[in-house]
Amino acid sequence: MSSTTALVRLPTVLRPQAGGNTTVNAEGETVGEVLSTLVSTYPGLGPTILDDDGDVRKFVNLYVNDEDIRFLDQLDTTVADGDEVAILPAVAGG
Amino acid sequence: MLNVSRQTWLEILAEAWGSYPNEACGVLVARPEIDSPIVRFEPIVNAADSSRVFTLDPMGYMKAERRADDEGLAIVGVVHSHTHTAAYPSPTDVDEATKPLVPPTWHWAIVSLAWGFPELRSFRVTPGTGDTMTAAGIVEERVWLS
């Protein structure tokens, strides 16, 4: 049983599916585990963040304390107690 | 309606010309209620570094959103410049605006510098019925300078 708890910051559109919260606590030793905990608590978040293979969707950016997990160990990136895991929209256009 | 102060419009304009010939981009911050007057424009680095497309630098976006959350405000829209075309959402804009994490209530404010004289227009872009590329999902809103 994990005792590491991260603070997850949710994007605006996902907050209604997480009780209206801006941030929620979720346990896990890695970003992947934190997301699993998050999704088991708020199942409505799952399909938006992860695809059917469990990979992060392209329009989602995941940061651990100001670092993009693409430049760390992706979903295997370890988190420490109190770390902020931010789920952010990738915003682009032409 | 997009309600912006003249000061904010000048800041948007400065960012648009300052980034030229590349596209400029940034976010609009306001109280979360619909049509709230814009409190500020925050320029964000165009991570695409391009005159044809823009990508809000994710780190810049994150900081802007965190700051807004801490103040009880919200990001209520995105601004970008068009350097070669009219101030109207491109097919790429519509495609990106209708991605699941982009709030459908966002203002999509566009500054065109294509003809030397800047023009600011603003739109709500929502997923159309079926084909998101149809104009059905693009609704222009009034820009009110206050």
Ligand SMILES: [Zn+2]
């Ligand atoms: Zn555009």
